[in-house]
Amino acid sequence: MIILFGFIILTILMIILGFPMFVSFGIGSLGMIIFLQLDPMFVVPCIFTNFNSFVMMAIPFFIFAGGLMAASEISKKIVEFSNAIIGRFKGGLGIVTIVSCAVFGAISGSSSAAVASIGMTILPEMEKYGYKRSYATALVACSGLLGQLIPPSVPMILFGMITGASVAACFLATAVPGILLMLAYFVINYINCCNKKNIKVVKTQSNRDYICNIAGSFKKAGFALLMPVLILGGIYGGLYTPTEAGCVAVVYALCVGVLNKKLTKHSFLKAAEETASMEGAIAFIICFIFVMSRIFTYERLPDTIADFILDLTTNKILLLLLINIFMIFIGMIMDDISAMLLVTPLLYPLFMKLGISPLQMAAIIAVNQGSGQMTPPVATNLFVAARVSGVPVSEFVGDCIPFLLFGSLPVLMLVTFVPEISLFLPELILGK
Numbered sequence: 001m002i003i004l005f006g007f008i009i010l011t012i013l014m015i016i017l018g019f020p021m022f023v024s025f026g027i028g029s030l031g032m033i034i035f036l037q038l039d040p041m042f043v044v045p046c047i048f049t050n051f052n053s054f055v056m057m058a059i060p061f062f063i064f065a066g067g068l069m070a071a072s073e074i075s076k077k078i079v080e081f082s083n084a085i086i087g088r089f090k091g092g093l094g095i096v097t098i099v100s101c102a103v104f105g106a107i108s109g110s111s112s113a114a115v116a117s118i119g120m121t122i123l124p125e126m127e128k129y130g131y132k133r134s135y136a137t138a139l140v141a142c143s144g145l146l147g148q149l150i151p152p153s154v155p156m157i158l159f160g161m162i163t164g165a166s167v168a169a170c171f172l173a174t175a176v177p178g179i180l181l182m183l184a185y186f187v188i189n190y191i192n193c194c195n196k197k198n199i200k201v202v203k204t205q206s207n208r209d210y211i212c213n214i215a216g217s218f219k220k221a222g223f224a225l226l227m228p229v230l231i232l233g234g235i236y237g238g239l240y241t242p243t244e245a246g247c248v249a250v251v252y253a254l255c256v257g258v259l260n261k262k263l264t265k266h267s268f269l270k271a272a273e274e275t276a277s278m279e280g281a282i283a284f285i286i287c288f289i290f291v292m293s294r295i296f297t298y299e300r301l302p303d304t305i306a307d308f309i310l311d312l313t314t315n316k317i318l319l320l321l322l323i324n325i326f327m328i329f330i331g332m333i334m335d336d337i338s339a340m341l342l343v344t345p346l347l348y349p350l351f352m353k354l355g356i357s358p359l360q361m362a363a364i365i366a367v368n369q370g371s372g373q374m375t376p377p378v379a380t381n382l383f384v385a386a387r388v389s390g391v392p393v394s395e396f397v398g399d400c401i402p403f404l405l406f407g408s409l410p411v412l413m414l415v416t417f418v419p420e421i422s423l424f425l426p427e428l429i430l431g432k
Contacts (some may be wrong), residue, residue: 004301005363007031008342012333016114021338022284038295046294046431047287054243055303056286058157060279063113063245065227066270068253069104069357070117072262074224078103079121079223081221084213091193093129097122098143098185102178103228104145111336111373112384115144119388130198134391138399141385143185145370145408147180148336153243154371155340156362158286162344165358167242170236172425173359174366177415181367223256236429249250285338293345298310308349310331316354319417323347332370356419363415363422367380371408374400 011028015021033040081101082096098121105114119140126136148155151171160167183432193199219226230252232357240248259262296302313319327347330339343365351361373381379393382400386393413423 003035004032004296004299008345011032012330013336016333020281021287022281025131025285025288025338027350029288029295030087032292032295036295038298041293042294046290049282051283051287053161054155054241056161058152058243058246060275061243062152062154063251063278064275065246065249065253066104066113067274068250068263068268069112069224069227069258071264071267071271072253072257072260073258074104074221076121077217077221078224079118080317081214081217081225083125084217088210089390091190092195093122093126093131094136094139094189095186097126097139098146098189100184101143102146102150102182103225105144105150105153109146109307110416111370112380114147114385115140115381116388118143119385129200130196131193133389134396134400135192135389137389138396138403139185139189140388141381141396142374142400142403142407144381144385145373146182148370149181150173151175151364152245153366155230155336155366157242158337159344159362159365159415162341163290163348163358164431165362166426168425169359169430171232171242171363172429173233173363173422174397176304176421177203177363177367177411177426180414180421181407181411184411185403186237188402188406188407203378206319211418221258227252227256230237282324282337285341289341289345292342295343304347305346306353307317309350310353317417319354323350324364324412326366327368328372328375331369331380332375334372336369336373340365340371343369357423359426360419360422363411365407367415371404371412374404374408 007028010031011024014024014027020368022212032038034042036409079096079100082099083093086092086095097118100118101114104118105111122140123133123136126139127133147153151174153171153174156170156174157167159165160170227249231249234240234248235242235245257268309319309322312322326337327343330343334342348358348361351358354365373379380395382393385391386396
């Protein structure tokens, strides 16, 4: 067990020091095999068996669809539509940012993609209306978390692969927590903005002009807004699986890009290149995670961890608090996908012994890892937002704290201790 923990710590340290994720997990896996004197012949069938998965194909399709929609400037139309509805209210442009990240997250399935695409579009507008660039950057970075909660979500596809849970049910399990978090962010943003005189609103219009403006922006954004409906409606209407939904999303994104004449040959090839690069990195990480997971099973590490924690206390509330603290810490030092892939096989037996549904576990991990992305040193969303805005992380990280303390953490506690929040929709729609 000491060897296993040693290489887990080594893997985490390499990630913190900036080694590529696949190198870190690869060295960790190889070290475990050598020092535990395991037969390396199990590696090939382990990887092949797990990669021979129809679900796995959904990941590149959703990433590619998100890239195509970004290249087609769909994010700009989503922002314009949201702004037409609530831009004339105090703090309305902040709410536009939150809603736009949620909607774009439902298109791309990625929090960092939402931060990059919406950030480039909304930050100049927010500055024009009197928002401090540091606060605007913080709001975009925090709202990116909604991208992995509002379905579809790439991390939830991976969670379903590892645990065997229904991917469609995992999508639904994180939807209500995502909506609650969005509402909490609305309130925090309003409180931040209501007493600031420098924040302006969109010029007040007559009711007729207001409705016409909404109708016009809806017409322009209609194709973008239809995409989540098309994807999720098809999945839960039984028309196609999540993987087939990814294919539909790519075809739809191509059609939208061609129709609005924004998708060029260069932007198409760039989206394809970025998808291949991201999928390649994810595939290598998953390969080594599957190997690590098999080694953990051979050595009974997850059961040992579960028994050790259960020996500390039998108080379920205290146990869940300890688990959440551990997961937030992991989320602070690893990106969301890597953290979820490492934590899931380690803690799955413990959640099962505590009588917690895999779907509730999915929601807990999603909110946890998203919260970790708002907390340095790794904090992927913060660094993506910093790159887009040009504001150093040190200048806006303080503005993220209210969203973490009064948004993410309360929602995390609700998801942890009120199972119905994550189980309501799966039970209602799928009967799971």
